[in-house]
Amino acid sequence: MTLDEAIREYQEDGYEVTHVVESVCAGCGGRTFEVQMTDEQAMRRTCLGCGLKEFIADSDEFWDEDDAEECACTCGGEEFAAALGLSCRPDGEVRWVTVGLRCLACGLCGVYEDWKIDYSPSRHLLTRA
Numbered sequence: 001m002t003l004d005e006a007i008r009e010y011q012e013d014g015y016e017v018t019h020v021v022e023s024v025c026a027g028c029g030g031r032t033f034e035v036q037m038t039d040e041q042a043m044r045r046t047c048l049g050c051g052l053k054e055f056i057a058d059s060d061e062f063w064d065e066d067d068a069e070e071c072a073c074t075c076g077g078e079e080f081a082a083a084l085g086l087s088c089r090p091d092g093e094v095r096w097v098t099v100g101l102r103c104l105a106c107g108l109c110g111v112y113e114d115w116k117i118d119y120s121p122s123r124h125l126l127t128r129a
Contacts, residue, residue, distance in 0.1 A: 001012055001027060001046045001111055002102075002109065003033040003081060003083050003100050003102040003109045004018075004020045004083065004091070005096050005109070006019050006102075006109040006110055006111060007083060007085035007100040007111060008020065008085065010098055010100075010111040010114070011087075012086075012122070013096070013116075015043055015075050015087035015090065015095060015096045016087060017085040017086065017087055017098060018086060018087055019085070019088065019126060020084070020086075020087045021084060021126060021127075021129035022044045022080070022081070022082075022083045022087050022129060023045060023056070023081070023082035023083060023084065023129045024111065024129070025047035025049060025050060025052055025054070025086075026043075026052065026054060027047060027050045028047060028052070029049075029053035030047045030048065030049030030050060032047070032048045032049065032079055032081060032104060033045040033046055033047055033048060033051075033070065033078070033079070033080055033081070034046045034048065034070065034071075034079060035070070035071040035080055035082060035101060035112070035120075036068040036070055036071065037068070037071055037112065038048060038062070038063065038064050038067040038068050038069070039067055039074050039115055040062045040063075040064060040067065041059075041062060041114075041115040041122060042055070042059035042060075042061075042062040042063045042064070043055070043056040043059050043099055043113055044056065044059060044063065044068070045073075045082055047094075048079060050106050050126045055128070056082070056084060056099055056128060057084060057097045057115075057117075057125050057128050057129075058097075058117070058125060058128070058129065059101070071101060071112055073101075073103035073106060073108055074108065075103060075105055075106040075108065076105070077103040077104060077105030077106060079103075079104040079105065080102060080103060080104060081101070081102040081104065081124055082100070082102075082129070083099075083100050083102075083129060084097060084098070084099055084100075084125075084128070084129035085097065085098035085100060085111075086098075086126060087123060088099060090125055093117075093120045093121060093122045093124070094117045094122040094125045095116065095117055095122075095124065096114065096115070096116055096117060097115060097117060097125060098111055098113075098114040099112050099113045099114065100112065110127040122124070123126055
């Protein structure tokens, strides 16, 4: 199963994923990351190429450095490709986001976090993978 398929298959509350956007580092164009997450549905990725840290979706609003933990695969791998799945309303506004990771050590794909977006405008999240 690909990362895109894993994200699209996962439909929290029945919301169909309408867009999947691969995470690409704004600094160097890299596609491999270490990823941290908190209990407050916030995720941040760190590019393994240049070290740039970027928040996924609207995670910057909820980030708590003291609560952050490294994501890890069941194989123990901690390096990932990442993608953001978005469920959009008919008007194009985002209603749900889903973060999927593919372990670079074993290839296992899965959803690590998802959350509801209950504000508008929210279309800017399409560029926050």
